[in-house]
Amino acid sequence: MKVAVFPGSFDPITLGHIDILIRAVQIFDKVIVAVLHNVHKNPLFTVDERISLIEEATKQLPNMAVDSFQGLLVDYVKKHHAMAIIRGLRETGDFQNELNMAQMNHTLYTGAQTIFLPTQPKFSFVSSSLVKEVAKHGGDIFDFVPQVVGNALREKYR
Ligand code: PNS
Numbered sequence: 001m002k003v004a005v006f007p008g009s010f011d012p013i014t015l016g017h018i019d020i021l022i023r024a025v026q027i028f029d030k031v032i033v034a035v036l037h038n039v040h041k042n043p044l045f046t047v048d049e050r051i052s053l054i055e056e057a058t059k060q061l062p063n064m065a066v067d068s069f070q071g072l073l074v075d076y077v078k079k080h081h082a083m084a085i086i087r088g089l090r091e092t093g094d095f096q097n098e099l100n101m102a103q104m105n106h107t108l109y110t111g112a113q114t115i116f117l118p119t120q121p122k123f124s125f126v127s128s129s130l131v132k133e134v135a136k137h138g139g140d141i142f143d144f145v146p147q148v149v150g151n152a153l154r155e156k157y158r
Helices: 015-027 047-057 073-079 092-108 128-136 147-156
Strands: 003-008 030-036 064-069 084-089 113-118
Touching: 003 015, 003 073, 015 030, 015 084, 015 113, 030 047, 047 064, 047 147, 073 092, 084 092, 092 113, 128 147
Parallel strands: 003 030, 003 084, 030 064, 084 113
Antiparallel strands: none
């Protein structure tokens, strides 16, 4: 059974993330979306809210689960016997940091490989932070996030 972990903050999940996920579930037997529980960040959505938004937005996708994690990603990956860490690459600016993370993770644990999947060009500028910025000022974000997330963002900023 080939298990992959797709880690991130997902505050909130965007259509760019979903696009990566749709492709990842075709490659692996199971993909676990792992939401980082980061006490140092100040997220808009709680971990539970992020998890239920992801669950709602991915209802139609097979072979996946949604979970949260704290601490080192590689510890989570090891515990779940995953062979891969999935990360999406939007543009070249993402690459340096992502490469460093992949190399660090591989140094800490050689039992899993980081797999980069390129985002479709139509989502290359879409990030959770930009979407929040637009939503905060009343802009239309429904082209960038699943409907359920768009509604939740509207509710948060009402
Ligand atoms: O969506 P993000 O915020 O870009 O995701 C970053 C994430 C969660 C993948 C990264 O911060 C992470 O793995 N954090 C867990 C702590 C850890 O393992 N750090 C070392 C990674 S080199």
